[in-house]
Amino acid sequence: MDLMTELKEIIGTERVSDSAAICQAYSYSCFLGMNWVRKPDVVVIAETPEQVSRILRLANHHKVPVTPRGAAGQGGHGGPLQGGILLDLTPMEKIILIDTENMKAVAEAGCSFFKLSQELFKHGLMLPTAEYGPGPNVAASAITPVNAFGKTRYGRNIDLVEGFEAVLPDGEIITVGSMAYADKDFGPFYRYITGPDLVGLFTQSNGAFGIVTKVAYRCLKRSPHWAFHSYYWPLSRIEEVKQTLLEGTALEMFDVHVNDKYKYAGLEYIKLLPPLPEDCHFIVYFTVNAETGEELSIKEKAVHDLAQKYGGKLLPGLAESFFAIWPTFFCPVSNPIASAISRVVLDVVKGNYMYIYDSLTYPTSWFPRVYQKLMEVGKKYDIWESPRFAVFDGFAMKSQVMCSQTWAFVDYNDEYWVGQIQKCRDEFREWFGERGGVFQSMLPPLTPDYTWTNQPGAHQLLRIIKRALDPNNILSPGSF
């Protein structure tokens, strides 16, 4: 029997397609403007781990690559690096469990953070993620090495993952971490069951070791009191900004975020925001939460004292008004103001934003040196200021780690500017990679060699495990 016939036998005729047009829609995201297009040969929409298992057995038999994909490009799977089978997991989106008492959530791989969060909110819980978009889903944010930002005090989403159900390359359905106990009375209660932690093997793996079909998260209590405050500094005060970030993180504030003024280019342009003060270059936002108003006041005072200590000036209202529209700014949902801004930006630059670096990870203490290098190369390639604005957007994370993105506004069809960005990126990468910087990208071929040359031992270990688990190299071939 040929592959298509066998697939249809497993899945049913309606959910398997080798239509060129359908496959094309699953090609590697064209959004990045990388001129990188790989499309699958077949798309299969799976609904159960058992189907995934049978597909993997079949793929092994035919030695065909299999790539899983959730709904969204950002924080979702990027599509195949080689043809083969594209496994669309979007129908696997059930919420399996919300355990209010033990503060756990389990959902199928394709469930979006939005969906899960909406449900958690009703139970007084939350996930401290920045991935509240409709698309990023609970598995993808855990297994792709990109973008799954959480909140300062708690780290990234993968810091909250406690267990997986996954289908190994040979089709075996296994459970690791807390999910190993999901079918027992105690439920999926703890990541660190007896023995080594295997959850980590699947995180940031691009699915190379198995197809994740369920994810267990630990949740937090949704605090009743919140406050947001932002402060600004001139460019010359970058060391003070650094200290503010370091200390805000050390104080375990809920969230500490930093960006430069270029993030507001669009807002200023259409006069939605008053112009930023002359001497404003960096803006640091603090989010604090509390159980009582009294506790909140004290935390607000701590924020204010910290900013004061390092000479930050209050930018009243910015955090509130900006965050009110931010989530919709470039992810233009039903919010007319936000959409208008996006469209203005589009009109001005005849394009949209394009990541130069997505994402860079480095010690927070290096923020000044990294920023200055970004500025140096950005200026050299003329993408630093208007109208391309190399926007700096930094997530200060627990463990004194900065995860930052930088993007510029360009027309993807304009080869000159796309080329400038690529040259800028290459030059920066060399400097950054030599110092031990970490690149995160959805697409391993686009990840520079530093990714592995900086960690040859880990790479070697991964390849040994990969060979042991996936001898036919059917899952995410090209990743390791």
Place this chain on the structure above:
Amino acid sequence: MDLMTELKEIIGTERVSDSAAICQAYSYSCFLGMNWVRKPDVVVIAETPEQVSRILRLANHHKVPVTPRGAAGQGGHGGPLQGGILLDLTPMEKIILIDTENMKAVAEAGCSFFKLSQELFKHGLMLPTAEYGPGPNVAASAITPVNAFGKTRYGRNIDLVEGFEAVLPDGEIITVGSMAYADKDFGPFYRYITGPDLVGLFTQSNGAFGIVTKVAYRCLKRSPHWAFHSYYWPLSRIEEVKQTLLEGTALEMFDVHVNDKYKYAGLEYIKLLPPLPEDCHFIVYFTVNAETGEELSIKEKAVHDLAQKYGGKLLPGLAESFFAIWPTFFCPVSNPIASAISRVVLDVVKGNYMYIYDSLTYPTSWFPRVYQKLMEVGKKYDIWESPRFAVFDGFAMKSQVMCSQTWAFVDYNDEYWVGQIQKCRDEFREWFGERGGVFQSMLPPLTPDYTWTNQPGAHQLLRIIKRALDPNNILSPGSF
């Protein structure tokens, strides 16, 4: 050449011994009273990863088991499960790095938490561990599946581990997690480098996948303000105790600890403590910390409000005075009061404490049912109350997980009572394991089958990886 000659060539004659007496001192801890004695054939004291590497190559050549060991029994390595080479890592105890700004610490495997913590304190940092004893060392607490308790808000010690240097079974020295970047300018700055997390593979592994030679921890700021409060409940109010534990954890208090009154048997006996109130059965301790006195007051109020809400009565001074002596209570260092207590306990029971369960891990919401079962079997085997006192000692951890220990006081040489404890343990284990409970023990052969039957997929995965990395099964044979 024979093994001894080759070992001496690597290490030098003075640090290799096959003396029966020396080997005997490295036999599996006699402390547990398990009548389990396995002793190594050779003891080798290694000082560098390179030596470890050469020893592992040699061991592979001779197909001889290798077991690493730190200084302490509790939270340290337990000794070999089979003979072979015992690798004593105690000389590898250097503190490699304390990065105050980025809040990181790196130490060699054998470095004790005490030593590291003393140094961290000087830098305004701390590790939220309960492992401040002299013996438990930074690697052992990460790689043994036992006892490495942290503090409620932060979880266990392994939640703070960010990287390892390890020697793989084939002798390759690799670095994973943040340690992969230790030799770069950025230093060991982040656990989640690009790609899957391999740190977890070594945690709780009993060293089966490699010998850990360096560990990187993330640290916390050492708060200037601390408070300790304890409250008590009668036995009939166990549900309220549960709620208090759950909510205290959800509120992210620094530490929430629970035990029953039997923990104070010795203190009461020598009248160091006034008798506990008649209706006191459970005692919950809270530790809170803060940056300012004002913030501390608010947190203290939150503690008080929580205890009030569930009918807990204040036990003034207990937390303070108990914690002042606790660390020395059964680990009798230079503190005459504490030592006196220990000795009284010894005189009364003609023995010492012996773990019945070390440790049990289960959802905090199950605390009442678990405690009641412990009580049922404890009473059945007559070890519940005086003079054996099945003491319950529970660490409420983030993620709503209870890690508890139970011990009784017996003379290890008294076969009858040791037998009672073993029967009690077996009966409880059956009930507990069927519900998905997790057993943690230093000694895999003593871990019941539930450990693996509850997680067959994970076990299978571990064995595949084990075979790939350690084909001659030289590291901790018997673990997987």
Place this chain on the structure above:
Amino acid sequence: MMDLSQAKLEDFRERLNLCLNCAACFYRGPIVPHNWRELPPPEWQAPSKKCPSFEYYRFRSHTALGRLTLAALVWRKDFPISDDLIKILYTCAGCNMCNEICQTFLPLHSILALREEVVERGIALPEPLPEMNAGIKEFHNIFGRKAKAKTPEKLPAEGEDMYFAGCYANYRLPKTATATIRVLKAAGINIASLGENERCCGFLARWSGNRAQAEKSARYNVEAMKKAGAKRVILSCAHGYHMWKNDYPRYVGQLPFEVIHVTELLAKLLEEGKIAFRHEINGKITYHDPCFLGRHGKVYEQPRKVLKSIPGLELVEMERCGKWSYCCGAGAKVILNCYPDFARAVAKERLREAQQAADTLVTACPVCFEHLKKTADQEAIRLKVRDLPTLAAEAMGIEW
């Protein structure tokens, strides 16, 4: 800023490949406020399931995001307009949910522009669109009926208030027209109509990609209304309403008369005290927003106002309502005619949703009404399906 609603495919050149793949147009969301202070405000709280073709076909291609991607490739000449592509293109229900969400890219407009490209290139449309378009051209109705349009009550051919019944009311649902006319007359409106001279509004032509025919229909109808002295054109059909109100001005310039849907007019008459509901209609009733009246036309409040004014009637909302209302399955009539299984599946889902909330579903568009009613009957779903004009008539004690 350019009005994208008037754009052709090439106008999307600079935008087509800029879609960020955020998936808001079809997946679960859109998004919640960043601050966790509260649940998303209702206007942000899109339902979980919102794109009918994604829910039915499940392929990423069958979403606004997928179609936008494909449109980009077609424009770049990187992809042919194949049969596959045609099917993907015409299984869009046109419900406007994606445009509601993604106001930056307005993906539905790209889809429509691509349909025009298909027709321009002379590529065969899915059955039975070619036949239906031919019917519009030849017989001026979408059903291909040779008989001329026939308004059930004899009305003057000229007047200020011109009733435009549309193909459904003219050919298939005369009761809707009758009830509408009698209610308006009772309100003292001198209602007139083009009668036999009324021609198909051209909606289906437009949604087939047949812009030429759509423009032709527009020119004819607007000219006829002008001649009849119209100050106000009153529509029963939501599709016609959208066509008259939003597309005709693009084709023929600003209209010299007002375009109003019957529900808007009834609400106005109630407000002015010109009509009143004195007869109780008991029961739990839920209102289904027709996509072309609601999201396309922004008429949400007036039909609800009318219903709430009926004594005895308890108006309840379905989970998805107002701007987040779900398509009835008719899908701009394209789905209804080309992909009846898909159309039925969507209608079933909508009917079941209504069943959760009420015992009667009311809608305000003959197309939605007929499709939902027929499906309820076929599938034996125990739910009354009504159209708003007849309900109004009943409440006023008017026979129809």
Place this chain on the structure above:
Amino acid sequence: MMDLSQAKLEDFRERLNLCLNCAACFYRGPIVPHNWRELPPPEWQAPSKKCPSFEYYRFRSHTALGRLTLAALVWRKDFPISDDLIKILYTCAGCNMCNEICQTFLPLHSILALREEVVERGIALPEPLPEMNAGIKEFHNIFGRKAKAKTPEKLPAEGEDMYFAGCYANYRLPKTATATIRVLKAAGINIASLGENERCCGFLARWSGNRAQAEKSARYNVEAMKKAGAKRVILSCAHGYHMWKNDYPRYVGQLPFEVIHVTELLAKLLEEGKIAFRHEINGKITYHDPCFLGRHGKVYEQPRKVLKSIPGLELVEMERCGKWSYCCGAGAKVILNCYPDFARAVAKERLREAQQAADTLVTACPVCFEHLKKTADQEAIRLKVRDLPTLAAEAMGIEW
């Protein structure tokens, strides 16, 4: 509660295998308070390196914990007293650090009890202990010298204040004895001594496990002092002091006289104004606590008081001092004699530690003094090593 210090091996039956393997007795710690409120109080803050035999041999067996484990096995008859075991047993420096830390198990007592078991079973001791024990028995000094003890200054044979010089001062360090005697005389004390009739205190016999000889020595010396009319026995040697003060009473019952170390007496005389230091001694001086005066004898303050009273002298502490002081390497004279390399290594470490703090090291025990001084010379360590009595004499302007 039983006094474990009097216990024999069998008295540890119930305790030997109860060691919790906490490693506090030799590893880094002991422990910090649970509350993180402050650094451990000084009395809890043991130094990082504290067990000389662990630091030198590095095997777990060569710690109190290891020796306790082995003792348990020997008692259970699960392990023979092999040559290996003997070596492990006699490489304990006897410095009492482990007892200081582990007051529950007092591991050093188990070790000593096991040494007695060795002797009882007639198993050969490490060289040169058999010869030295024979010397004690035959010639009444540890050096095996046939010559009788000889106090450098002629003193009365009877008196209330009896000076007991000990083997070191008698045979090797007459200056220490001379200085001590002259200083005490200057204070107006009518000092007397047993002279040729003074016999070895039996310390080395006791620490060899030779309890019979130790008891014999005790009986002789106590009897002689009684006869001499002693009200106070004044000792120069810390080992002798420990033997007289702590072991003799166990062997012969309560003593009818006071036992006092010369540093204690000097401190008392200073306080009473009976002596005074008028001659400056300039320099940074650090005090090394002899294990048997300090941890075994709890005499920490008096020698420091004496030193601080000397004009010009700046007393500084080493990192490890007082109860956390480190062994000089002489190791209850057992190490010094049986394992000279080990003894030298420890002395070197201690000297280097002193060098970090000061330019002169002062100690108050002839054994420590000689071993440290000799090692400093051999290893060319630039540090002056002094003993306290001669320093006191110098400060008083007394020649010795």
